[in-house]
Amino acid sequence: MHILLAEDDQQTAQAIMDGLSPHGLTVTHAPDGVAALELAASDRGDIWVIDRMMPRLNGLDLIDELRRRGDQRPVLMLSAMSEVEDRVLGLRAGADDYLVKPFALEELLARIEVLGRRAPQSDTSATVLSCGDLELDLVARRAQRAGQIIDLLPREFSLLLFLMQHQGKTVTRDMLLEHVFQLQFDPQTNLVDVHISRLRAKLDHPFDRPMIRTIRGAGFMLEDPDAV
């Protein structure tokens, strides 16, 4: 995957490039909004990573201009502004995701992966999701693994649904807090881990091979153990 990075701080840009390259991601860097627009016309790239505050053309206006020119590539916005309304403003401007500085590189990586593979997998019409021997029936709101029905509470179902929609990809705690628990603050307890462990007790423990993997320093990943 190729990243188009618009970031005016050279050190941040360098750190992002250094952090992403070991994961097979290449980055083209534009030092400001206007340079990013020039890049948009020439470079192919798969995903935009755009800093909100840049000289000459700020991130919000850059996204606006890109969308106006018909650039539909996913945008991840980086910002030092953390309040809910800042996030809303960023998403309204056309960003697909919003990451607050300072962030962990793992978090950035996970979000880029989600955005990058979003398009081909977003089959919203499917009513049954599957991963190996695990099946999730969205209509009956029922999960079964290897033919055995797994009794899930509503929140556990939502958690598993999110993991299945992002199977094979790292899902961070922040992503779960935001999308599954729908909390707009950082809990001071291991809330996410506790709920994941509850899900594991039902999904993994009765079976030989666990499906939910902990990705150290980043989050969790649901994957078909036989496919690895």
Add this chain to the structure above:
Amino acid sequence: MRFRHSGVQIILVFMALFTVSALAVLGLVYWQTAQLFQRELDQRVGFEVDRLTQIYNTSGRAAVIDDIQRSAENPRSAVYWFVDENGIKLAGTLDRISAIKASQDLGDGRVSLLFHDQSGDQRLRGQMRPMRAGEQIFVGHDFSVQDQLADSFITSSSLALLAILFMGAFGGWWVAHRTRYRLEEFNRLAERVMEGRLDQRIDWPRHHDEYDHLGDTINRMLDRIEGLVDAMREVGENIAHDLRTPLTRIRHQVELMQQKYHQGMSPSDAELSALLTHIDGVIDTFNALLSLARLETGVTPLEPVSVDLVALASEMVDLYAPVFEEHGARLSFNPDIREAPIMGNPALLQQALANLIENALHYGRSAPDQTVTLSIVQEKAAVSEASYAVYVADQGDGIAPDQMERALRRFGRLDPSRHHQGNGLGLPIVNAIMARHGGRLTLSAQKPHGLKVGLHFAPLSPRAHLD
């Protein structure tokens, strides 16, 4: 020439207004007086003609001639003219009818005559009446009296107008001066505030007018701004104070790693993890301080919607119950009522409840088999004034009553060793969230031991305080 100065403009406007109104009033008075004067004359003439007609009818022509001659001796008397059927003068003070230069029929037999005599032009207003045998009697009055009246009226009116103009100018000057004095005061205040002297206020003798009102509003605005600036200053000092410690620790850790590097050793995974944890702690504290500052200064609009506290609390209990179980504790939920609708910001209310629940878990840990209880009650009987309270009670060590106020302050952690987690901003944030909702937070001791935190929400109406 254009007058840009508001004082001059006000004076000119005042003078113009005074002149126009004075002219209108004087004109009306003159017209009314003239009308009255004419009616009075017409009436007197009417009586006189009636009297002469009666004399003619009862005593004949000679009696009329005699009467007219006697009446004419009085110099202030009316003007008479009595002619026979051939137009020959029989009696009267008018010599010849042919001297009449102009006549105007005023209706009802009344006429206005302009004629000439030795003294010059004279205007008469009177009544002409034919008698039985064809004679004609005219009784009139010298109309020049009215002209004299008009002359003296104009003279005195001009004097009055001058006085009025002078008063208008003075009034304009006074209003302009008063306005300017008070505007100058606003100007001076604004300049002092711009110099950074936020404690300055409008302070002048009260006139109980709109300038006082504006002054009060500006003073209140400055109070608020000063409060905000103080709050921001305090936040700045707190950030400096509370972030310096962990940053120093981080710096020392990195220095140690650098020393090890020079000795040919690489840092261990545990060391790096500890470093990351410390950095995350700094970021958490920083974020908490920022949201607290935003809450307290009211920078962020509340955008309240209808929220059911029971449903919200139940959701938070579902979320946290597994966390409690993991720690060998229990979170129980006892709502006294089925629903508790209020106006509020759901995200902030979630955060407030989460902070209290997490605090109860952290600080209530001393109890074996601890139970944290979340309850919701309706505080007033009248449904129309429904106000609700959410209580989170733990069985920990609690807070000594004299320490409770401190617990609501920033970094007011009661545990000096700070071995508990948390950034010391949990309760202050809840407190600020409650203040934004027009409610309040209470702390009380839980029997036999423990802390009970109450969130008291104001009745649904009035909602004025909710932005």
